[in-house]
Amino acid sequence: MDHYIGIDVGTGSARACIINSAGDIVGEGSENIDRQDPEHGFHEQSTTNIWQSVCISVKDALKENNTDPGSIRGIGFDATCSLAVFHYETDEPVSVTYPDFKSEQNVILWLDQRPIEETMQINNTADPDLLRYVGSKMSPEMEICKVLWLKNHMPQEMFDKCSFYDLADALVHIAAGTEDKSFQIADRKSGSMPVGIDGSVKGWKENFLRAIGLGDLAQDGYKRIGGVNKSGEYRSAGELAGHLCEKAASDLGLPPGIPIGSGVIDAYAGWIGTVGAKVDLGPGHMIPDVPGNDEAQALTRLAAVAGTSTCHLALSPDQIFVDRIWGPFHDVVLPGYCITEGGQTATGELLRHVVENHPAYGQAKYSMGPGESIYDYLDGHLKDMMRGQNAPFISYLARHFSFYGDLYGNRSPVADPSMAGSVIGLTSDNSVDSLAIYYYATLEFIALQTKHIVETMSQAGHRLKSIFMSGSQCKNEILVALIASACNRPVVIPKYVDSAVCHGSAMMGAKAASATEDGRGEKLWDIMNRMSKPGRSVMPTQDARQKSLLEAKYRIFLEQCNTQQKYRKSIDEVVNNWA
Template sequence: MWMDHRAVDQASRITETGHSVLDSFGGIMSPEMQPPKLLWLKENLPQLCWKSATHFFDLPDFLSWKATGSLSRSLCTVVCKWTYSASSGWDDTFWTQIGLEDLKENNYSRIGQQVCVPGSPLGSGLTEEAAADLGLPQGTAVGASLIDAHAGAIGLLGADISGLHLPCEKQPISSRMALICGTSSCHMAVSQQPVSVPGVWGPYLSALLPGLWLIEGGQSATGRLLDHMVKGHAAYGQLKQEAEQSGQHVYSYLNLHLENMAAAMEETHLDQLTAHLHVWPDFHGNRSPLADPMTRGLVTGLSLSQTLDDLALLYLATQQAIALGSRHIIQAMTQAGYDITTLFLCGGLSKNTLFLQTHANATGLPVVLAAEPESVLLGAAVIGACASMDCASTEEAMRRMSRAGEVIRPNPELQSFYERKFRVFLRLYELQKECVGLMEDTSRSTRQLH
């Protein structure tokens, strides 16, 4: 499970090796990657799991194995999560240095001897057993897998935007960013040449599209954070009751409540209701661009009040913090040489109109939704079309199947507000590190006295 951060210590020790494979992970090994998780298993479950396991799979490869019986791994999974190189394969020295040299046995049979590009047909298609379970014909083509978020990127990045007057029109695909937002969020872009961004995963060759380099930022908790903030508030019971009575989802009800609050307070833009309420959103650590799994969330500007209005404001401030986290990632990529001009969004949070408009306003970039409401499924269909030979390439399938839908544009009147909000956002992290440092100094002084 990617969200399981038990392997923080193992990830830190891997980072300390300074091995060259870390160059493709922003220089820092995340506890969400597989090497630290494997090391945790070896150190904590040596008999029960480590020595008895024949194979270790990423979930997408496990599913394709169950479907076809093929042990081939996808280039997407092993490059993005396991340190495999599309050009040179597994690095023996890395696995030896981190204490997992036994994985080298039998040409890495436990983590992948055969690796293929996403969409490559696997085995003889669906096995008899899998076909019966799925209600499909035996032999139905199955393509080498994609990680779910990466399937969303495939479903988004090739969208036809003709006539929408977007800044990425007639620009290379590297001007587009796919933002797949659900429990967590992933920020993906591709380029013709490798571009390294400190604290951001990649660049990965051919992990998403053949011949292109993928860079992948992300936030470890976004939809999960919104649920945490809303459901943990004292006024949640009232919110849930009123939303049910109105026949609306709680987030739709909160969005309308914020509009009514802005009107009652004669605020032109509801965004400005949080001028004195700020959130640092990394309650589950920072994936990008700080790559700091130990940072934690912060809220400043709270009062003793616990009304529905207070809950709505905290919900809005959290939305803004998540959007400013996206801006932080884009800023790091821009400083490294990317020129992101348009965001393409999908996932559960993209169904929330306030989330979309807040992202446009906070980043200053237009947000594009796909015409197909489930871009992850569309990306899977693209892979299927390649495996079945209905399309000759991923790029062809993307062109034929992906179209842009609604466009949400930033409000220029809020540019100054979000510039100031972003400065506060960055300052919150600096203050947190300062506070942690002060307490560590105190702890050291106390130990020295004893």
């Protein structure tokens, strides 16, 4: 039987899954990735360490069911939207660690917040027409902001030798071992590098680079960022990008020559592994007169790919510009379609931070049962509290407690990296009951912010009738129900809830394996339709009382957001007048 490998490089680990021709996962492997945090807000990794983790995860996946390496027909890669830096002439990794730039770390992680000033500079000087493609404001998460930070802090002679890759493209480059530099960031249209999608043949506008202080990257035909794109075309997800080279094949324990698909950021692989789930949601949640899992139905499905952060992806046949939402990006996942990307900078990470930093965390850990996670324990504790207080639903327990949780800044739809957190209803209670309420309020914040993103996209013209959600957070029944009820849309969970991103990458491997002489091959949606499995749905609450309470909490959520900006502006005006 033919098999395909999907490789997902996330924030904390590299994962591999092997699927058969029917889309069944037959083997999985995972290996942690080292991360260095040299300063607050600085987060770095090493492509050498990442590749080692990739190799271990692939070998473990092959071993799980003794899959014959000779049966692997295609490989797909996805990775976080992180910036990887190499020496242009030698392909050796180049350190990104300030101030001496002598470490082994050559990756600035997506969540790294070091380029705040550079981001402000870009937003103040860049072409407004170009910035429309990032919701009118770039984010410090984006790679071009990190490139400018390196320009401003790295020795000039060192910076002049750097070439810059999107991490997914760097992995494809390592795997293919090609001298072709076309996998670099000039060839991307993902949320990590949303520039060059305005119809320009080169992919980058020279006047944009000069305006922001990176005009030297335009020299020698843009060679350090991928070169001139003479065709004006870009590879969509999984389109043939190369073949596995001898060295990488030896590292992975695979035969050389296996087709490799064009890589994408992890959220987009999650879209591929999520929105194809087969669930009949009935009238009102689908496009009338269109078959149930037709490609057109994808236009009504918002993909919420939840992990450390959460990305919200919506497909459209035409350009839909949404203020402070990234995109539209052309042909990223499906040729002929645009994709728009909203997102929450921290969801899984936010939950971890809130729970582990509460005074009662240690007491809750001590009370957990065998094999029980802290979140399972808190879910049970909330249900016990609800019964003990004769509350009609869990939301009632936190009716006077509102947590606004942008502790890591706001990606969208506020697009303000200076956003922080706030609490209404804080008391001196340090008990496990208090921890449970704080935990629930964090879940509520995640759901209400999802509503904020969904409403912003919908008001701009997206027809979002359902939310297809994947990631470990889908196991949290309280969160999923909150998202469905707050957004008033059914939430669909795919079969491979924990492996949707990896499963999507494996389907990109199948796409690469299907490549014909023209490089196209089988349509990715047809592969998704064939290999995706039935999922399950969670419907919004029908309890009018809970609906009205969530609506009231949403109004408070918006006021907390707007008031924080108002107060910050008021203080900044005072401080700025000191001069």
